[in-house]
Amino acid sequence: MSAAIEVKGLRKVYLGKKNGDKIAVDGIDLRVELGEIFAILGPNGAGKTTTVEILEGYRDRDSGEVLVLGVDPGNLQNQDLTWRNRIGIVLQSTEDAADLTVAETVHHFSYYYSNPKDADQVIDAVGLAEKRNAKIRTLSGGQRRRLDVALGIIGSPEILFLDEPTTGFDPEARRAFWELILQLQNEGTTILLTTHYLDEAEALANRVAVINNGRILEISTPGNLGGRNNAKARITWIGDGSREEIFTDEPTEEVKKLAAKFNGEIPELTVTRPTLEEIYLSMINVEAN
């Protein structure tokens, strides 16, 4: 079966006048399967947006092979509009069409696509029902972002690109957004997501790629990234008035021993495994040193 996205040896260099050339993407390989939610994690300037914009057909690449839905976005020629009919894009930030209402904008964009979703249902789905007749300029940052998402999904895309979609969302809106994305996946949409939020990647992604300095450090499931599944558990408690900790592969055994030692409750016991965030930061920091 063919993949939704296939990238081999992707490279992109920005020619700089003052500071010399900057290698934004330095040989990336990845493959996103149909129906998958794939997250790209990485610090600012790691090459996330450049990579995604090449996949979206916004940027040229210097070398490498790219196929999105079997089409090369760097060489669309007369397939341009039929290909764009099959993808949805949520860009990092836009502040356009400020004098139109939410409903006018979503309805208008629905006319661009051959198989659009129902505009009113999309407005409801992104949680803008109460704002449907509000001018865009009156929306808050989070509401505007939800409108961006509405415009990204209105065309029933086969692949949805989301570039840091929940920036500026409050926690409740973020949860609602995650629900929406998982529902899109259930309907068969492939989703490529870049994010700063590790909890977001963990909640949504089937697989994540960590990139830094234009290179992929690892591609894995959120649970297995950086050997997280094999990492030792950390046990802490209060013994003799100060916090003590041990790292172990057998936390249950250790807790049993501690319970026996304290003869009942272990003071302020915690048993944790490294969070995705800790794994991610250690990967980025190793890279930095």
Next chain:
Amino acid sequence: MKGILRIGWLRGGIEIKQFARQRESVVFTLLFPVMLLFIFGSVFKDKIAPGVTFSQYFVAGMIASGLVNTGFQQLAITIPMERDFGTLKRLRGTPMSPISYFIGKVIVVTASMLVQVALLLAFGTLLFGLNLPVSAALWLRFLWLVVLGSICSTILGIAFSSVPKSGRGASAVVSPIVIVLQFFSGVFFLFSSLPKWMQDFASFFPLRWLTLGMRSVFLPDNFAAKETGHSWQTNTTVLVLVAWIVVGTIISARTFKWSDR
């Protein structure tokens, strides 16, 4: 995808809505020329030839500038803003054809231009003794001047939209050009009374020919003798406008940018 023309038509509707809801654009694009007409028309009432007042001369020039305001100026300012805001980039990511986008622009320019010309004609005839053309031939000439002039103005606006570095700075780049051309092209002063170098410079650009064309419609035919070429030079007007349309189209096709990077 679905009919390029139909989407273009729908974009026209959206563009007009946005235009009409922006108070600045309505005031700046539509009312400012009327205000100028009122001020200049009230101040300069001298006769410049038997049966011709400067206000009449000025109204003809303002109608020509109206085409430049609603097309060139409006587009050369709003397109860079749309580029800054990411409007263009977002549109480029959809299956909307670029042709539809430009059709939408042509529609909003045409709509605001019609309002503009109607306002200027109404104020000109009511307050400043502008005589509407009497013959069908003159109306016909007026029609093709408006059509050709607005096509030219629209295309040059699109071509020029790649020049301003940012949306915020666009009006600072565009407005002075328009104002200087208005001074040089015989809108605020009699063209024949301008220094020769100014006349020569202006003759490269469409506005000078549009003002001449509009005078040929609204001023008595014998006023042609007072023009620099001692005639209305209709052929030259057509030639210059068509040449700029061709040049503007080539530049637009080569330089139009959907995003600032």
